[in-house]
Ligand SMILES: [Zn+2]
């Protein structure tokens with residue numbers, strides 16, 4: 001029994017409910033329709049489709065609309081039933097969808113960009129459609145008049161976007177790896193700050209307006225949490241993916257971050273613990289442990305008649321060390337290192353077994369994921385990407401006390417199977433150490 005409890009958590013796994021197939025090319029976006037067994041997809045095959053679940057349990061299109069250019073991004077506003085589709089040619093098209101989801105009417109075209117639209121957000125309060133594109137700009141247009149209100153240019157392709165409705169701040173991630181924070185006004189904007197931390201293009205952003213946290217996923221395989229609300233420049237690094245992190249979603253209710261990478265990896269991060277910041281890498285001309293010179297330190301090499309060594313860095317303390325002083329590898333989840341990284345020998349000694357307990361669970365999505373959306377109230381997650389398949393999954397969410405917050409079953413499972421899954425989950429919760437939970 002004990003062995004079972006201490007086993008690495010494997011089973012808060014997302015359960016695949018449905019596969020939706022039919023698109024002829026990559027699916028750029030798939031969005032669940034709230035309170036309906038349905039979803040809207042936009043694809044590179046130039047179609048927008050609305051899929052409803054039929055009595056057979058299969059999803060079939062109730063709307064099939066062909067566009068003039070491949071679809072690259074989409075936003076859906078459920079209360080007003082408006083859809084905004086960004087295209088490869090730079091235009092955004094607005095549609096209104098009927099109450100029964102069987103009909104879609106064209107409303108307007110917005111000439112938002114000169115090139116591929118990468119993200120679209122509709123903001124009902126101000127009646128703005130905000131978007132980013134491969135013409136290196138963020139633009140915001142009035143949905144009443146259809147007029148361009150403002151534009152701001154970056155030095156590289158703008159790839160993703162988040163918007164804080166209350167304070168009118170936009171976060172724009174770009175291909176250079178930077179995130180720009182802008183305050184958007186009616187006809188102008190102000191650059192507040194630039195966040196630099198990624199070593200590759202930023203592919204996904206998530207803004208949580210309640211805790212004022214910004215999450216960014218990038219092609220450098222990492223995720224960074226920017227604690228904007230804390231105002232101290234605190235950042236946390238999360239490394240658990242082995243490919244580009246292309247979709248992220250933070251669930252404030254359960255303090256979990258769900259992230260997806262291009263190789264199909266799905267990670268669920270426990271953010272309900274105090275994590276530690278990874279240290280800045282220190283600069284030194286010689287190993288900070290054994291004092292042997294690094295290879296560029298010609299003088300010391302000459303003086304001490306020694307050969308220069310390669311410089312490495314300990315991920316835990318940030319010290320510049322030589323290979324001999326950092327022979328060991330360890331994971332260190334509290335600092336976001338879910339897989340083994342280089343640590344110096346003294347740091348290795350200081351890491352206890354329990355410090356290596358994973359603070360995230362990892363799952364196989366088994367397809368390329370370039371876009372993901374969730375319906376938290378139903379515990380549903382939908383993923384899509386270049387393999388043309390859309391997958392709908394059920395994902396279990398927990399309250400901070402480890403109680404099952406959602407216990408609705410979306411597939412008919414025998415009672416025995418249900419009990420087994422619940423038991424597994426409860427064991428995982430109970431096996432969490434003091435550091436990992438608030439009880
Ligand atoms: Zn050394």
Ligand SMILES: [Zn+2]
Pocket residue numbers: 314315316317318319343344345346347348
């Ligand atoms: Zn160290």
